[in-house]
Amino acid sequence: MMGECEPPPGSAGAVVVRGAYKRYTSSAVVLNGLNMTVERGTVYGFLGPSGCGKTTLLSCIVGRNSLDAGSISLMVKSRSNIGYMPQELALSKEFRIAETMSYYGHLYGMDSAVLKKRKEELYALLDLPSEEKVIEKLSGGQQRRTSLCVALLHDPELLILDEPTCGVDPLLSHSIWQHLMALSRNYKKTIIITTHYIEEARQADRIGLMRGGEILAENSPAQLMVSNGCDNLEKVFLLLSQKQAITYDNSKIVKEYPKPKSKPSPPIKPRRTISWGHVYSHIVKSYYWLAANKPIVGFLMMLPIVQCFLFQLTVGRDPDELQMGFINGEVTNWKENCFDFANETCYLDYGFASCKFLDTLTRRNVKLVEYPDELSARNAVRQNAVWGFLRINSNYTAALRDRVFNSRIEVLELSEEDAPDMGVSDVKVWLDMSNQYIGYLLQRNLYFAYQDFYRDVHLSCDINPDVAKIPIKWEDAIYGSNSPTFSEFAVPAILQLFEFYLPMMFTVGAILMEKREGLLERSLISGMTLPEVLVGHAIVQFLVLAVQTLFMMLVLYVAFDNVIRGSAALALALLALVGLCGMCYGIFVSAICDSDQAATYMGLGSFFPLAMLSGMVWPFEGMHWTLRSVGWLLPLTMTTESYRSIAQRGWSLSHHMVYGGFISSLGWSIFFILATYFVIVVNKSIRLLK
Ligand SMILES: Nc1ncnc2c1ncn2[C@@H]1O[C@H](COP(=O)(O)OP(=O)(O)OP(=O)(O)O)[C@@H](O)[C@H]1O
Known part of the structure; x- marks a missing residue:
């Protein structure tokens, strides 16, 4: 078996794999000391059951995965000399065929005239529809041919094609094989093809049969059939698989998994420099994507x-038109009975000061609703009709007058009967504080409205309004505004x-x-x-x-x-x-x-x-x-x-x-x-x- 893996004398190995080991977990060995030789200028049919490790090996060959042990040597020295067609489509479906070719053309650094000529040849060969067609709208076979077209576009030395004829019409499949054979014969291209149609691989120059992480045999299809006494490749594969199973059963030697001191070097050295042409091709691709x-x-x-x-x-604006209830013990039906102030009169001498306070409050964006008593106001809060309510006592104006004019200490030290009751001039407030922001906002509006009102009261009674002011002066904010x-x-x-x-x-x-x-x-x-x-x-x-x-x-x-x-x-x-x-x-x-x-x-x-x-x-x-x-x-x-x-x-x-x-x-x-x-x-x- 090993003898068949040696490169034939005089041939140049385009892809030579020796003693390749690879596993993803310690129990799942995918490549088990595999040897493979693909001669230059030949078509190599790479066959094996699903999951045997073909893709893993190909990924190691193109340098996107690394072996645990063993070596791979390639004739080509850069990735751009490899044409690769994966098993799945791997093309942007929303792109037109022309855009796809343009992206890869830029990526391969192709001149626009060369690209145009190459496209014409390949479209004819692969029988592709109009290049203005969007890939998503193509049939499965047309999509795969477009994918193959991308792999062939830059005329690479080494072609790696994963099931290129899957789902393709037999006639077309035949013509693709003919083209690939012609490429290898006339232009010395090296081509590795994986396929599930074993008989199709008869057209290849050499075939590698893979199973259990190893290449079972590697030779021309005719020699494989002759040396194994079979009339088709299916039988050869079956026979070799049976031989492999018997060999494993008879062998008592447990193969030790190699652990080399350092990882094998990749077949193609990774490029460290940035190619601006590649960056540009990515930008072009993104442009196509955005346009699509x-x-x-x-x-x-x-x-x-x-x-x-x-x-x-929606955020940061103060809630306005907040509803607030009130009970005014001084005057009912405020809309009709309030606002009877004549100019230049002291609010505390005539009319009801409470009316003035309520008026000031409405100017602070609070919508007032009158209630006859505390119980109905409280019920309104419970029904979410208002955010709270306030109560003004019946002799509010008189009490406020005492607060303003009779607040000297000697007056306050009078006997209980003679002393003015300051508490009567308190406006009592009950708030629904379940909404913190609205609760605090109402509190703030009430404070500000009261300050304005209290200053107006002093002013109307010829008292310096500054007395009513909290003696703190807010200078211009150092940073930001004064009312952020x-x-x-x-x-x-x-x-x-x-x-x-x-x-x-x-x-x-x-x-x-x-x-x-x-x-x-x-x-x-x-x-x-x-x-x-x-x-x-x-x-x-x-x-x-x-x-x-x-x-x-x-x-x-x-x-x-x-x-x-x-x-x-x-x-x-x-x-x-x-x-x-x-x-x-x-x-x-x-x-x-x-x-x-x-x-x-x-x-x-x-x-x-x-x-x-x-x-x-x-x-x-x-x-x-x-x-x-x-x-x-x-x-x-x-x-x-x-x-x-x-x-x-x-x-x-x-x-x-x-x-x-x-x-x-x-x-x-x-x-x-x-x-x-x-x-x-x-x-x-x-x-x-x-
Ligand atoms: N990155 C990964 N991590 C873990 N396991 C993996 C990984 N890649 C592959 N495998 C496993 O390694 C084994 C070989 O997978 P691989 O894709 O190489 O097979 P294949 O021969 O290409 O199969 P198919 O013909 O279906 O494409 C599978 O059992 C797979 O589940």
Whole structure:
């Protein structure tokens, strides 16, 4: 058996595999000391049952997987000299045939005239429909022929075709075989074909029969049949499989799995430099994808606009028209009986001061509803008709007069009967505090309305109104405005969230789609490197993000009156870094998740903890101290504070609060990239062919 694996004398091995071992787990050995020789300029039919390890071996040959022991030597020195057609389609289904050829043409660095000529030849050979057709709309056979066309496009030295004739019409299958044979005869191309149609492989120059991690036999079809006394290849395979089983049963020697000191070196040295042509081809591909998916592009652009509008219109605005009940013991039916004040009179001498107070309250955006007694007002609160109620005593104005004019200490020290009862001038309030924000807002409005009213009372009675004022003077705020809104606090946080999660979503979507459909593997085998894919993706991502950021800025800072007090360039630079960090997180998520579902769970699962622990929903200082001690480390905590410091305090990069955000974002980006590298190296998560 081994003798048949030696290269025939005088022949040059285009692919030579010796003593190849590979296993994924200690109990599942896939390649078990395999030897294979594919001569230059021949067609090699590679046959074996499903799951025997053909794909694993091919992945090691093209350098996307590594052997545990053994060696592989190749005649070709670069991946771009290999034409590879995987078992699955591994083409973007939403692309037209022309776009697919254009992408691979750019990837292979083909001149446009050469590409055009090559396309014409191959379209005719493979009987492809109009190149304007979208791949998704082609029949299964047409799709596979398009895939074969991609493998043949750049006229490579070595062709590796995984079931190229599967699902293809017999006539066409015959013509494909004829073409491949002609390629090997006339142009000395080396071709490895796996196929399930064993008899079809009769046309190959040599056949390798694989089973149990070994090549059972390797020879020309005719010699295999003669030497085994069979009239077809099916019988040869059956006979050799039976012989292998008997040999294993009789053999008492347990083969030890080799453990070499160092891993065998890959057959093709990985390229360390970045090819800008490859980066450009990735950008071209992304452009085609965006053009083919206009609704998704529209969604990506509209999402930040809609979200920012929704945020501005729904969050941070004070609730208005809040309903509040009241019982006025001084005067009932206030709408008709109040507001009888003549100008220049002291409110405490004529009319009812309570009316003036209620009037001031309505100007603070509180909608008043009158109730005859406490019980009915309380019932109204229970029925959620009002947010609370207040009660004014029957002789309120007189009591208030005493409070204003008779508050000297000697008056208060009078006997109980003679002393004015200050409590009568208290307005009593009962609130529904189940909604903290509305409860506090009503309290605030009541305080402010009362202050205004009390000052007016003093003014109307010729008393210096400053007496009625709380003697604290609020000077201009050092940073921010004197009456800040919640949205001023939340805008930096919202921007950070969008800038982080939009690229994350886009990146995860793009990479998982490539991974899932085998597109990434195909590009990598065609000569692209992961850094080139990432650089190309980063460029496209930044262009998309730049447009999204522009839209968000227009909504937040032009359509609504938020302000950036510091350097806008610095704020944008920080947002770009946050976008980079989101993209790196997306790359990490795509490396550890194989399905959209897992990635969605991870994205959603991280969104809420990140938003809460980063002090976006509530000030960081209000967090439990145990969480606060780690919360500042998270990717969006320092960047949010940094953005706030630039936008609202106008601080520059030299301030530690500002550069802290830049360092945090850069640090997290590096961390995500290193973690991705670790996952790829340890997990080998990006499989080669399927
Ligand atoms: N990345 C991986 N991790 C774990 N097991 C793997 C991995 N890749 C392949 N295997 C296992 O190794 C064995 C060989 O798989 P491989 O895909 O090489 O077979 P194959 O001969 O190409 O099959 P088919 O003809 O169906 O394509 C299978 O049992 C498969 O489950």
